[in-house]
Amino acid sequence: MNNDIPEPQAVCSPITSSAIFMVATLAPDRDALHTVREWCADIAGLTRSVGKRVPAGNLSCVCGFAASAWDQLFGGPRPAALHPFREFGVEGRRAPATPGDILLHIRADQMDLCFELATQLMTALGDAVKVVDEVQGFRYFDMRSIVGFVDGTENPVGRQVPKFTLIGDEDPAFSGGSYVLVQKYLHNMTAWNALPVEAQERVIGRTKLSDIELGDEVKPSNSHSALTTITGADGEELKILRDNMPFGRPGAGEFGTYFIGYARSPAPIELMLENMFVGRPVGNYDRLLDFSTAVTGGLFFVPSAELLEDLAERTPD
Numbered sequence: 001m002n003n004d005i006p007e008p009q010a011v012c013s014p015i016t017s018s019a020i021f022m023v024a025t026l027a028p029d030r031d032a033l034h035t036v037r038e039w040c041a042d043i044a045g046l047t048r049s050v051g052k053r054v055p056a057g058n059l060s061c062v063c064g065f066a067a068s069a070w071d072q073l074f075g076g077p078r079p080a081a082l083h084p085f086r087e088f089g090v091e092g093r094r095a096p097a098t099p100g101d102i103l104l105h106i107r108a109d110q111m112d113l114c115f116e117l118a119t120q121l122m123t124a125l126g127d128a129v130k131v132v133d134e135v136q137g138f139r140y141f142d143m144r145s146i147v148g149f150v151d152g153t154e155n156p157v158g159r160q161v162p163k164f165t166l167i168g169d170e171d172p173a174f175s176g177g178s179y180v181l182v183q184k185y186l187h188n189m190t191a192w193n194a195l196p197v198e199a200q201e202r203v204i205g206r207t208k209l210s211d212i213e214l215g216d217e218v219k220p221s222n223s224h225s226a227l228t229t230i231t232g233a234d235g236e237e238l239k240i241l242r243d244n245m246p247f248g249r250p251g252a253g254e255f256g257t258y259f260i261g262y263a264r265s266p267a268p269i270e271l272m273l274e275n276m277f278v279g280r281p282v283g284n285y286d287r288l289l290d291f292s293t294a295v296t297g298g299l300f301f302v303p304s305a306e307l308l309e310d311l312a313e314r315t316p317d
Contacts, residue, residue: 004175005168006175008178009305011062011165011262012162012166013058016139018138019258020115020134021260023100023102023103023104023134023296023298024100024104024131025130026129027128027130031128035125035126035128036128037073040309041311043063046124047117049120051108058107059114062180064180064302066100066298067082068084071316077173080174081179088270088277090278095297096296098295099132102129102300103182103298104121106118135245135256135258146187147189152242175304177301178301179300180263180301180302181273182258182259182298182300183294183297185256186254188291192291203288205225228276230272243262266299
């Protein structure tokens with residue numbers, strides 16, 4: 001990583017076996033805004049305090065803010081590419097925008113660490129926020145999603161991780177930061193499991209057992225992998241860092257995937273969503289959406305670790 005870039009939050013941390021995703025809205029009063037600003041300076045310390053109990057547990061926390069929350073809490077300047085979540089698709093196949101001002105992505109190799117940190121962070125916030133979505137995710141066998149395919153195979157690795165996830169000279173005031181887009185998907189597993197494995201592989205674009213990408217001569221253009229592969233003007237593939245997690249309640253018949261993607265610009269993720277929900281070309285949409293429904297959507301900016309602490313002293317104009 002470029003030494004001139006401020007220390008980022010734990011965006012590039014290793015994948016863990018447990019996670020908690022929390023999305024909250026701000027209470028509509030000035031005291032709440034003051035509480036949240038002061039809390040920004042406490043996040044790192046609370047994470048260290050909880051993580052020190054199990055040093056090998058790989059506990060980390062990433063905090064992000066939506067566009068409206070940034071304006072209320074901190075005023076200008078705003079990160080250059082931060083805007084409200086953009087909806088895509090048509091009725092019955094839509095990526096919806098849902099309420100959310102603050103995102104917490106808490107990761108560890110033990111759920112008790114995630115649980116304890118989430119408890120401490122929420123206690124510090126008190127009535128200043130209202131949690132509108134909370135998901136406890138788990139790692140499913142050998143990195144597989146609920147639908148049985150390996151997830152995140154095409155993530156960047158090594159030096160590519162900061163290259164594709166951390167803001168640099170394009171927005172100097174916010175270098176070391178990142179953008180993160182989240183969606184909660186629910187799957188119709190009865191319908192999905194009724195498909196033969198070969199049909200499932202054509203929907204995903206990869207083999208189920210060995211996780212090998214299908215060749216272009218057999219991979220459908222509306223497969224998930226085909227529509228989520230984005231190439232820049234220079235011909236280089238534009239990657240994002242996914243840390244998706246399965247979740248569910250078998251007793252309630254709920255089976256899902258919490259999608260979370262980090263990037264140095266929201267543009268590649270939004271293009272993926274447009275390809276999936278609208279189609280490339282229009283109408284050639286992602287057939288995985290015949291079995292998966294997006295029920296939440298939010299875009300957040302993740303400041304660098306240094307800026308996150310400094311935000312405690314910032315007030316809007």
